[in-house]
Amino acid sequence: MKKVFVSGDFNILHPGHLRLLKFAKDSGTYLIVGVHSDDISGKGISQDIRLESIQAASCVDEAFILDIPATQYIQKSKPDIVVMGKEHELKENPELEILANYGGKLLFSSGEIGFSSMDLLRQEFLSLSNNVTHSPNFIKRHDMKLETLKEIIEKFSSLKVLVIGDTIVDEYITCEALGMSQEDPTIVVSPLATNKFIGGAAIVASHARTLGAEVQFISVVGDDDNRDYVKDGLGDLGIESFLLCDSTRPTTLKQRFRANNKTLLRVNHLKQHSVSKDIETAILKKVQESIDTVDLIIFSDFSYGLLTDTIIKNITKLGKKKDIFMSADSQSSSQTGDITKFKGMTLVTPTEREIRLSLNDFTSGLVVLSEKLSKKSHAKYIFTTLGAEGIMIYNDPKKSFLTDTIDALGSLVKDVSGAGDSLLTCSSMALAVGADIWQSSYLGSLAAAVQVSRLGNVPIKKEEIIQELN
Incomplete structure (x- = not known):
């Protein structure tokens, strides 16, 4: 030193x-x-x-x-x-x-x-002003009581959650814009500060923990400094993590270069090949050892090779045998990703684009898309995330009230990354403690609104959700 x-x-x-x-x-x-x-x-x-x-x-x-x-x-x-x-x-x-x-x-x-503004720049990351707006029409339509929603949040502490998926480290490099290069038409910046956050499936585990649950987390990381960063961060939150080191890949790192509150460029450091049979075996053995104490399993898939068909099918089979709530999200960064590989989930939370990619359907309306996804994946509930338009909820087809929507509840949007992870986590936990689809979708939307109001993936505390319900 x-x-x-x-x-x-x-x-x-x-x-x-x-x-x-x-x-x-x-x-x-x-x-x-x-x-x-x-x-x-x-x-x-x-x-x-x-x-x-x-x-x-x-x-x-x-x-x-x-x-x-x-x-x-x-x-x-x-x-x-x-x-x-x-x-x-x-x-x-x-x-x-x-x-x-x-x-x-x-x-x-x-x-x-230019460097004297460092502490002002950091305030961009430290600001926790949520600016959440409610949807009184949705609340009235489903006869929801805010006190009941708070009671659901308090029940989260009774849950034991298993999260499995791809770990990501998100790095934000705040830069000073110096101008245009004289040699070629290139923007020139000078880095001022770096902020790192745990992301991917690791932030889903972190959300579940800070919302009150006991959490086990299973993932694959590289043999590098970011592995230690993730391990230490999860340990500080009290998460029991099982991180398998894979020497053939780095710990996935996503860098965002920002200037004047705008993202200029994103650079991804990752490998997307499937994990080895040895790692598959080790993961399934760990799940087998833990399954008897689990109330909820959350699959957080970024299509980076951890959640192979073998792992998904075997864990899903175990979950069904033990009658455990299961939820999944499969994010598509380009043309990869398939939410339909998760069969029989209680809840899936894809984007509209992810459904269209999975079904190869780029013309049908949202309700028809949900119907097709429901038939193909046998998901009980589907929350289709629509960005600034909020979410569309597709209920169990056996119910009389089939669909509804919630407008985006965040009135101040700083960073949309992580919104889907917070929706998935909070909604899944709500369902697991007995909330209905409308209550769980609303609590998940509140969590997403809190998340997008700040830069970087910061674990959401249950007190933040309760504060928005007061």
């Missing part, structure tokens, strides 16, 4: 300070900031307030009140690098001799223009 040290009064934390701190952080791996004590500073703002503002800077790893000269601290602690403002470069700097004695470096910089 390369430690970097910066010290100063930091009387009022301004963009110049933030640029300096960002430069210091980029120069090493661990940034330590010494805030001059009131005795040393002699400024009007108290040391506690100045320290608090430094601690709030996202690039600072450690901050403390410095009540001795910086040279004494450097001599005692021996940081690898000391960073000072550019204005000190032509002055006498006693730090140089101290650093030279043990091989440390002294760097001068005022940071780079």
Whole structure:
């Protein structure tokens, strides 16, 4: 670990300070900031307030009140690098001799223009303002009570959920747009910050956990740093994960390059070949060992090779034998993906496009599509997601009220990725605790609205859903 040290009064934390701190952080791996004590500073703002503002800077790893000269601290602690403002470069700097004695470096910089907005950029990811609107007509049509919906959410803590599917790591690279290249018509950007999120089937498991359930998660990852990121993230949530390492593939990584709140480019690092027979056997053995304690099985398929026909058929057979609720989503990134390979599910949540691809039908209306999918896959309930238009619900054909729709409940949309995962998770859990199709579809739509109101896949807490129902 390369430690970097910066010290100063930091009387009022301004963009110049933030640029300096960002430069210091980029120069090493661990940034330590010494805030001059009131005795040393002699400024009007108290040391506690100045320290608090430094601690709030996202690039600072450690901050403390410095009540001795910086040279004494450097001599005692021996940081690898000391960073000072550019204005000190032509002055006498006693730090140089101290650093030279043990091989440390002294760097001068005022940071780079544009980097001072780092903390504002991060607020884009930290903002949890949901801006959810309800559908009073749907609620009235199905005689739903908000108190009943809250009771359903509270029952989630009684569930034991098994999630199986493709793990994805989502990485957002926030950039500064520098303009157009002079050599060719290419947009030039400079990366400012990176934010990672657990995605794919792993976020489905995470949603289920933060909504209150006990969760087991089965997936395949590569032998790389992203495997450790996923493992640590799931462990922090208290999820029991069974991650099989496959040396023939990386942990799937999806990078989004963004500038000015817009996505410029997405780069996917993945392999889509089917897992080996050995991995199939290991997965089925794990499911066999766990099945007796499971109330709900969720298949989260991104067509990246984990959910083979052998795995799907064997787990589905076990689930039916034990009378376990099962749900599935099979996302189609291009022309691959087939929701009809999941037979006999309680719930499936495809997009309209995914149904059309599976059925090779690009002309029929939505209700006819649902009927065809129901007959081919024997799914009990179908929620067709329609993006900004919300979802269409296709009920059990034996029921008198066959179809209905819920308009999209999110009034502020920042990032649509993850909306389907949150709908699948929350609706499936609601059905598993006894909610009817209308209640479960509404709770799933609320979860999706919460998800799209923020950037990145952040696990939805049950308190957030309850808050929207108050």
